[in-house]
Amino acid sequence: MADTTALPESEAHQVLHRVFGYDEFRGRQRDIIETVVAGGDALVLMPTGGGKSLCYQIPALVRSGVGVVISPLIALMQDQVDALTALGVRAGFLNSTQDYEQRREVERAFLAGELDLLYLAPERLRVEATVRLLDQGKISLFAIDEAHCVSQWGHDFRPDYLMLSELHERWPDVPRIALTATATEATHAEIATRLNLSEAKHFVASFDRPNIQYRIAPKDNPQRQLLDLLRTEHAGDAGIVYCLSRNSVEKTAAFLTQNGIEAVPYHAGLDNRTRAKNQARFLREDGLVVVATIAFGMGIDKPDVRFVAHLDLPKSVEGYYQETGRAGRDGLPSTAWLAYGLQDVVQQRKMIDTSEGDLAHRRRLSAHLDAMLALCETVQCRRTQLLAYFGQQGEACDNCDTCLTPPESWDGTIAAQKLLSAVYRLKNERNQKFGAGQVIDILLGKQTEKVTQFRHDQLSVFGIGTELKDAEWRGVIRQLLAQRLLAVEGDYGTLVLTEDSAEVLGRRREVMMRREPERVARSKSSSSGGKKKTVDLPAEAAPTFERLRGWRAGVAKEQGVPAYVIFHDATLRQIATELPTTLAELGRISGVGENKLAKYGDGVLETLAAE
Ligand code: ADP
Ligand code: ZN
Numbered sequence: 001m002a003d004t005t006a007l008p009e010s011e012a013h014q015v016l017h018r019v020f021g022y023d024e025f026r027g028r029q030r031d032i033i034e035t036v037v038a039g040g041d042a043l044v045l046m047p048t049g050g051g052k053s054l055c056y057q058i059p060a061l062v063r064s065g066v067g068v069v070i071s072p073l074i075a076l077m078q079d080q081v082d083a084l085t086a087l088g089v090r091a092g093f094l095n096s097t098q099d100y101e102q103r104r105e106v107e108r109a110f111l112a113g114e115l116d117l118l119y120l121a122p123e124r125l126r127v128e129a130t131v132r133l134l135d136q137g138k139i140s141l142f143a144i145d146e147a148h149c150v151s152q153w154g155h156d157f158r159p160d161y162l163m164l165s166e167l168h169e170r171w172p173d174v175p176r177i178a179l180t181a182t183a184t185e186a187t188h189a190e191i192a193t194r195l196n197l198s199e200a201k202h203f204v205a206s207f208d209r210p211n212i213q214y215r216i217a218p219k220d221n222p223q224r225q226l227l228d229l230l231r232t233e234h235a236g237d238a239g240i241v242y243c244l245s246r247n248s249v250e251k252t253a254a255f256l257t258q259n260g261i262e263a264v265p266y267h268a269g270l271d272n273r274t275r276a277k278n279q280a281r282f283l284r285e286d287g288l289v290v291v292a293t294i295a296f297g298m299g300i301d302k303p304d305v306r307f308v309a310h311l312d313l314p315k316s317v318e319g320y321y322q323e324t325g326r327a328g329r330d331g332l333p334s335t336a337w338l339a340y341g342l343q344d345v346v347q348q349r350k351m352i353d354t355s356e357g358d359l360a361h362r363r364r365l366s367a368h369l370d371a372m373l374a375l376c377e378t379v380q381c382r383r384t385q386l387l388a389y390f391g392q393q394g395e396a397c398d399n400c401d402t403c404l405t406p407p408e409s410w411d412g413t414i415a416a417q418k419l420l421s422a423v424y425r426l427k428n429e430r431n432q433k434f435g436a437g438q439v440i441d442i443l444l445g446k447q448t449e450k451v452t453q454f455r456h457d458q459l460s461v462f463g464i465g466t467e468l469k470d471a472e473w474r475g476v477i478r479q480l481l482a483q484r485l486l487a488v489e490g491d492y493g494t495l496v497l498t499e500d501s502a503e504v505l506g507r508r509r510e511v512m513m514r515r516e517p518e519r520v521a522r523s524k525s526s527s528s529g530g531k532k533k534t535v536d537l538p539a540e541a542a543p544t545f546e547r548l549r550g551w552r553a554g555v556a557k558e559q560g561v562p563a564y565v566i567f568h569d570a571t572l573r574q575i576a577t578e579l580p581t582t583l584a585e586l587g588r589i590s591g592v593g594e595n596k597l598a599k600y601g602d603g604v605l606e607t608l609a610a611e
Contacts, residue, residue, distance in 0.1 A: 012037060015061050016054070019087055021593030026051045028203045032177070033058050036141055041176045041200035043147070043192055047207045048181040048322075049303075049329035056143035056177050060117050061089065065140035066110060067117045070125070072146055072158055075276065077119045079283060079301065082561045084117060088595030093119035094130070110137050122149075122160035131170070139174050142167050144195065147178035148318075151190040153364070156319075165196045176200070182322040185391040207321075207390045208397075211328045212336050214382040215401040216375070218475065218516050219341030222311045223255050229309065229337055230261055230289070237306035238282070241291040242323055244312035244347075252311065253291040266292035283562040286549065297323065302562065303330040304569045309337045313344035316368035317375055317389045330570045340376045342436055342478040346493040349481070373482035378402065379409040379514050405517040412513035415468060415476050416485065416504050418443060422461040423486070423495050424505065429459070433494035440465075440473040479513050537573050544608065545576035551607040555600065566600060567591060579608060 012033045016022050025033070029051055035042045036059040046052050060067025071077065077093035084091040092106040092115050109115050110133065124130045144150075150161035167176060178195055180187075192200065217225060226241065241256075243249045246267040256263035264278040282290045283302055290296060294314075308327045314320035320338070328334030352365045371389060378385050382400040387393065396403050422439050426432045432454070441448050442456050445463025456462060465473065477495070480486035487498045503509035537545055549563075549572060556563040567575075571591035580586040583601045587594075592601075 011062050012058050015058050017593075019061065019089065019593050019595070020054065021587070021589070021591050021596065023590065025054075027205050029054055032203050033062075035201050036175050036177050037062050039173075039175050041197055042178070042203060043188075043195075043197050043200045044177060044179040044203045044205075045183050045188060045207075046179065046181060046203070046205040047209050048325035049209065049331065050181070050205055052145075052179045052181070055179065056141060057084070057089070057117065059175075059177070060140050060143075063140035065138035066113070066115045067141045067143060068134065068139055069117060069119045069143040069145060070122050070164060071119055072122060072149055072161075074121050075279060076301065077121075079562055079565070080119060083301070083565045086561070086565050086596060086599070087593055089117065090115050091117040091119070094124055095119075095121045107133055113138065122158065122164060125163055125167075126160065134171075139171060142171070142174055142176045144176065144178040146180060147191050147195065148180040148183050148187055150194045151183075151187045153184075153186050153190055156322075162194065165194055168196050181325055182318050184318060184389065187318070207387055207392055208383065208394060209325060209328065210397070210399065211331050212324060212334050213399050213401075214324070214336050214386070216338045216340055216382065217401070218471070219311075219339040219344070220471075222339045222341075223252060225339055226252070226309055226311065226337075227256065227259055227261070229307070229335070230256070233335065234307050236287045238285075238287050238302065238304055239289050239307035239309065240297060240305060240323075240326060241289060241309045241311060242294060242296075242314070243291060244293065246293060248311065249291050249293055253289075256289060256291065261289055262287070263289040263291050266290050266296045268293065268295050284556060286553065286563065294319065294323065297326050300326055301329070301564070302326075303564050304332070305329070305334070306332075307335040307337065309335075309339075311339055313338070313340050313348060313376070314372060315348065315365070317371045317386065318368075320372060320375075321386060321390075330568055332570065338376075342474045342481070343493075345373065345478055345481045346436075346488045349488055350491075350493070370482075370484075377479055377482050377514050379407050401517075407517050408515045409512050410515050412476060412479070412511045413504065413507075413509075415465070415473075415513075416480055416511040417507075418461065418465050419473070419476055419480065420486065420497060420501050420505050422459070423497055424501075425459055425461055426456075427496070430454075433489065433496060435493045436474065436477050436495060439477075439495055440470055443468075443473060444470065475516065476513065480511070483511070485511065538577060541573070541576040544579070545572055547607055547610075548572045548576055548604070551603060555603065567596070575604060575608070581605070581608075 016025065027050065032042050032044055032055045044052060044055055056067060056069065074095040074097060077095060081091045081093055092109055094103060094106055110118055144164055149156050149158040150164065151157060178191060178197060183191065241252060243252055246269045249265045249267045253263045253265040264281060266275060266278050278290065282288050305327050308324045314323065324336035327336055348369055352362055352369065355362060355365060375382065375385050379402060381396040381403050383397040384394045422442055426434055438450060441451055442459060442462055443465030445466060447457065451457055477486065481488065484498055485500050485504055487496050488494065489496050504511060552563050552566050552572065555566050568591055571589060574589050578589065580589065583597060586592055586601055586604060587597045
């Protein structure tokens, strides 16, 4: 291995060019790759789509021996191996989906030095036979993907990851590179400690994803809102819709299908075969929508996911950022859209109150939720707030809803006092507790059956809040809950005061609130918004692009691999725009390496030539 470090940069660069078909390293890729090629450890924090894979794939190709990649997602290993095979890289995986024969063959190839990369699930390392196998071969590096899984503070903890701290003791000379797309400063520190990476160089890229437009909308009729979004902005696009419960996953998928948008469900209640089939369809077909619980998507490599929609409030900003990060890996404009309402706050606070685990655990969940709520209620740029959560700075982005249509902030102190006072009177004068709906009816002075029944029209607060509409009062309650000036209790979501409510009632505290602007639609200028402009496809190139996509779909089907394994959209776009006429010209397009040129070059040129 020593001689490979003599000219690491040029050799790594050659591999970048020859195998992957790219001209330049991106961001810190070169430094990271140099570190690992030279035998050093690295800890890499880079957003999804930043190009983490190359950071271990290139060193594995440059150093002698096999690069061992630890990844928690066995369902995706086949696709990862297929993608590498298409590039002419020798890769294999070992996991529980294989039968004895398949495993034996991979083990043989590993021992014979016929592999460049070997993917392993972390639990395999608990099996002594695997450890012995690794001992007998030559390992060039360990790559620990999704490294945040080692963190108990984070949102994705996997106990098997704790064992990875032993890699260094067992193989002290093998460099390790840990990578993650999501880590707060706390999680970052925890990864370094738990994985024993004290000597590692840390590479922290900007977490910004400029091509993703972040939008958080007040929840009204979420399925309709979603349908509207998909019809007006994402017709024919692939995307992921996240819901909290299996039931709403099923219902939403059915709703979209009924309305002419092809959608499949994905959740832990489906049998393994259906789940695997739906995931495979999502990866292989163009423009399919998956409606899923959060069980779906970690490590999904599909580069052309155009939107990620949340119909329920995510439990933490880290989780939210990771889920939305699955959109737009290819750098093209994409949408992250979240619908959020009063009921989300009520439900999540209740879930935390009744969750198992000790007080510290519940506090942690509460802190996560508070940060998520702060993001939803901010009047500042969403992106700036997201980056701040990860300890990074950003400027107003021009590509989020608050930048595009700034919400007003208004002094909600009096409204808050009215509302809290209604809750107070119900409790103190009547010894009653009611949910949001009834309290709002009282403030609006509505003579409903329930108001008459409980004689709530006799309360002094009856009808004192007609200056706001029903929806606005819901916003007030939501924001009071978010700021912990109000709380919910019990199964029916009854409203109760908190310790801090008194400060507002006693006029010792002002409450600033966010007023929802009119609906934000993606404007023409915003679709290519963000600091990093992506090239839109020129209109005259569109038919050629579609033809190339058709050709790609055929090849992908024939070979049983996802379309993006053949070529990414970004590569097809460039081909459709530049219209190369020879193999040499085609080879200069980004994403066309030696192997793909040999395999698919003629097919592409023929497709271009055919009119
Ligand atoms: P991550 O694992 O960080 O989410 P990937 O490794 O999947 O990101 O890379 C995202 C996309 O960027 C892929 O399509 C990849 O091929 C492409 N890419 C990575 N590095 C480069 C580069 N230096 N030049 C051009 N494209 C790159
Ligand atoms: Zn912004």
